Amino acid sequence: MDKIDVTKLTQMSNFEVAALFYKYALTNSRGLRAINVGRGNPNWINTQARFAFNRIVEFGMKESLQTINLDDGNLAGYTDQTGIAERFNQFLDGDNPVDAFLKQALAYTRDVMHINQDELVFEWVDGVIGNHYPEPSRSLVNVEKILNRYLEVNLYRGEHLSDKTKVFPTEGGTAAMVYLFNELKVSHILEAGDTIAINTPIFTPYLQIPELNEFKLQEFNVSSDESDDWQLVDHKFEELKDPNVKAFFVVNPTNPTSRAFSDHALDKLKEVVEANPNLVIITDDVYGTFVDDFKTIYSVVPHNTLLVYSFSKLYGATGQRIGLIAMHDDNIFDKLIEEMTAEDPVIREAFRKRYSYVTNKPHEMSFIDRTVADSRNIGLYHAAGLSTPQQITMALFSLTNLIYEGREDPYVTASKEIVSHRYKAFWESLGLVVKTTEENAEYYTVFSIYKLAESKYSKDFRAYLEQNCNHLAFEWRLAAEYGVVVMDGAGMGTKAGYLRISLANRPDKDYETVGGRISDLLASYYTEYLQSKAQ
Ligand SMILES: *Cc1c(COP(=O)(O)O)cnc(C)c1O
Numbered sequence: 001m002d003k004i005d006v007t008k009l010t011q012m013s014n015f016e017v018a019a020l021f022y023k024y025a026l027t028n029s030r031g032l033r034a035i036n037v038g039r040g041n042p043n044w045i046n047t048q049a050r051f052a053f054n055r056i057v058e059f060g061m062k063e064s065l066q067t068i069n070l071d072d073g074n075l076a077g078y079t080d081q082t083g084i085a086e087r088f089n090q091f092l093d094g095d096n097p098v099d100a101f102l103k104q105a106l107a108y109t110r111d112v113m114h115i116n117q118d119e120l121v122f123e124w125v126d127g128v129i130g131n132h133y134p135e136p137s138r139s140l141v142n143v144e145k146i147l148n149r150y151l152e153v154n155l156y157r158g159e160h161l162s163d164k165t166k167v168f169p170t171e172g173g174t175a176a177m178v179y180l181f182n183e184l185k186v187s188h189i190l191e192a193g194d195t196i197a198i199n200t201p202i203f204t205p206y207l208q209i210p211e212l213n214e215f216k217l218q219e220f221n222v223s224s225d226e227s228d229d230w231q232l233v234d235h236k237f238e239e240l241k242d243p244n245v246k247a248f249f250v251v252n253p254t255n256p257t258s259r260a261f262s263d264h265a266l267d268k269l270k271e272v273v274e275a276n277p278n279l280v281i282i283t284d285d286v287y288g289t290f291v292d293d294f295k296t297i298y299s300v301v302p303h304n305t306l307l308v309y310s311f312s313k314l315y316g317a318t319g320q321r322i323g324l325i326a327m328h329d330d331n332i333f334d335k336l337i338e339e340m341t342a343e344d345p346v347i348r349e350a351f352r353k354r355y356s357y358v359t360n361k362p363h364e365m366s367f368i369d370r371t372v373a374d375s376r377n378i379g380l381y382h383a384a385g386l387s388t389p390q391q392i393t394m395a396l397f398s399l400t401n402l403i404y405e406g407r408e409d410p411y412v413t414a415s416k417e418i419v420s421h422r423y424k425a426f427w428e429s430l431g432l433v434v435k436t437t438e439e440n441a442e443y444y445t446v447f448s449i450y451k452l453a454e455s456k457y458s459k460d461f462r463a464y465l466e467q468n469c470n471h472l473a474f475e476w477r478l479a480a481e482y483g484v485v486v487m488d489g490a491g492m493g494t495k496a497g498y499l500r501i502s503l504a505n506r507p508d509k510d511y512e513t514v515g516g517r518i519s520d521l522l523a524s525y526y527t528e529y530l531q532s533k534a535q
Pocket of ligand 1: 040172174175203255284310311
C-alpha cells in the first residue's frame with residue numbers, strides 16, 4: 001500500500017481532501033463497498049411541495065392557453081389575474097392529496113395571513129411559468145410574506161419579527177454568504193485589516209473567505225470544546241465585547257458539531273451586543289429546524305444580525321439552490337452606512353456614483369437593496385433576483401410546514417427521527433454510550449480518534465497514536481483500506497483527530513458499518529502499537 005504525503009493535504013480544504021479520499025475509497029484494498037459519510041447532502045426529499053409545484057405548472061399551462069393558443073397549443077400567452085383563484089380552486093380535486101394540500105395552503109394564506117388569493121395564485125402561476133423577470137427584484141411580494149412567516153414560526157420561538165424583516169431569496173445559502181461578504185466589503189462596513197471573530201469549529205468557507213486577498217480580514221477564533229458539550233463558555237463572550245471586534249460569524253446549530261446555542265449563550269450574546277453595539281453578526285441557521293424549540297440569534301439581537309437560511313438540508317433540495325438572507329428594517333448596517341456617508345466625503349462620493357445608476361436617492365439606499373444591486377454588479381440590477389420558479393418552490397416548501405402551525409409537522413418530525421436514529425446507530429457501533437442534549441441537532445456528529453483510542457484501549461495507546469498517527473493519515477487509511485470517507489474536523493477548526501460524520505447522506509444501515517470499520521482500523525493500529533512495545 002502506498003503512503004500518502006499528509007503534509008500536502010493540510011494545505012487543502014477538507015472538502016477537497018474528502019473528495020480525493022473518495023477516489024481511494026472506490027478502489028480500497030479490501031474490496032469493500034465504498035461509503036462516503038463526508039458530505040452533508042441529505043438522502044431524503046420532500047415530495048409534497050414538488051408535486052404541488054407540478055400541479056401549478058399544469059394549471060398555468062391551461063390558463064396560458066386561454067389568452068393565446070397557436071400551433072396546436074404549443075404556443076400560449078400571458079395568464080390573466082382576474083378570477084384566477086376561483087379557477088384554480090375549480091381545477092383542484094380535493095380527493096387528490098396533493099390538491100388537498102394546495103387547498104389547505106391557500107386557506108392558510110387567506111385565513112391566517114390575509115393574503116389576497118387572486119394575487120397569490122397569479123404570483124404562483126406566473127412564477128412557475130417563469131416568463132417574467134423577478135419583480136420586485138429582491139423578492140416576489142407574497143413569497144416574501146410566506147418566507148417571513150416560515151422563519152418566524154420555525155426560528156424565532158415566539159418573537160414577532162416577520163412584519164419588520166426583509167427577505168432576499170438567493171441561490172442557496174451559498175449565494176447568501178457570497179452576497180453578504182461582498183456587500184460588507186462594498187459598503188465599507190468591513191475593511192481590510194478589520195478584526196472579526198469566528199465561532200469555531202465552523203463550516204470551512206467561513207474560515208477561508210475572510211482570509212482571501214479581496215477581504216484580508218484578521219480572524220480570531222472563538223471556539224467551543226467537547227468538554228463543554230460544544231457550547232461557548234462565558235469568558236469567550238468577553239472577547240467579543242471589545243469594540244475592535246467588528247464582526248462575529250456563527251453557524252447555529254453548528255456545523256460540524258451540530259449544537260444550537262443554549263439559552264444561556266443567547267443571553268450572553270445579548271450582553272455582548274450591549275457592550276459592542278456595532279457588532280456585525282452573521283448567523284447561518286440552515287440546521288435550525290433540526291432542533292426542538294430552536295431560537296435564532298436573529299430573534300435575540302435582530303438589529304445587528306444578518307440571517308442566512310437554506311432549504312437545501314431539510315427538504316433535500318441541494319440541487320435547487322434555494323436559500324435566503326433576512327434582516328431587520330431597523331438595523332446597524334443602515335446606520336453605519338449613514339454615518340460613513342455623513343462623515344467621509346470620499347465614501348460619500350463613491351456611494352453616490354455607484355448607486356446613482358439604480359436610484360435617484362443613492363444615499364438612502366438600504367443595505368439589503370444594495371446587496372441585491374451589488375449581487376448583479378449594479379449594471380444588471382434590473383435583472384437581479386432569484387429565478388421565480390425557485391422562489392415559488394421555497395414558498396411551497398414553507399407552506400408544507402406552515403399548514404401545521406401550532407401542531408407537529410410530520411415531515412419535520414420524520415426528518416429529525418432519521419438523523420437521530422442514525423446518530424444512535426453510529427455511536428453504538430463504536431461501542432460507546434449514546435449521549436445527547438436538547439441542543440443537539442444530530443445532523444452531524446464529531447468524535448476524536450484519540451479519545452476513542454483511550455476509551456476503547458488505554459491512555460498509553462492514545463499517547464502512542466497521537467505521536468505516531470497523524471489524523472489525516474488515519475482518515476486516508478480509513479478510505480484506502482476500509483472504503484470509508486469522513487470529513488476532517490481540524491479543517492473546520494476542531495483539535496486534530498476529530499472526524500465529522502454526516503448522519504444525513506447514507507442509508508441507516510451504513511452507519512453501523514462505518515462504526516465497525518473505524519473500530520477495525522483502530523484495532524489494526526492497536527496491533528501495531530503492541531508490536532512496537534514488544535520490540
Ligand atoms: C450546507 C450548508 C450551506 C449551504 O447551503 P446551500 O443552500 O446548499 O448553498 C450553508 N451553510 C452551512 C453551514 C451549511 O452546512
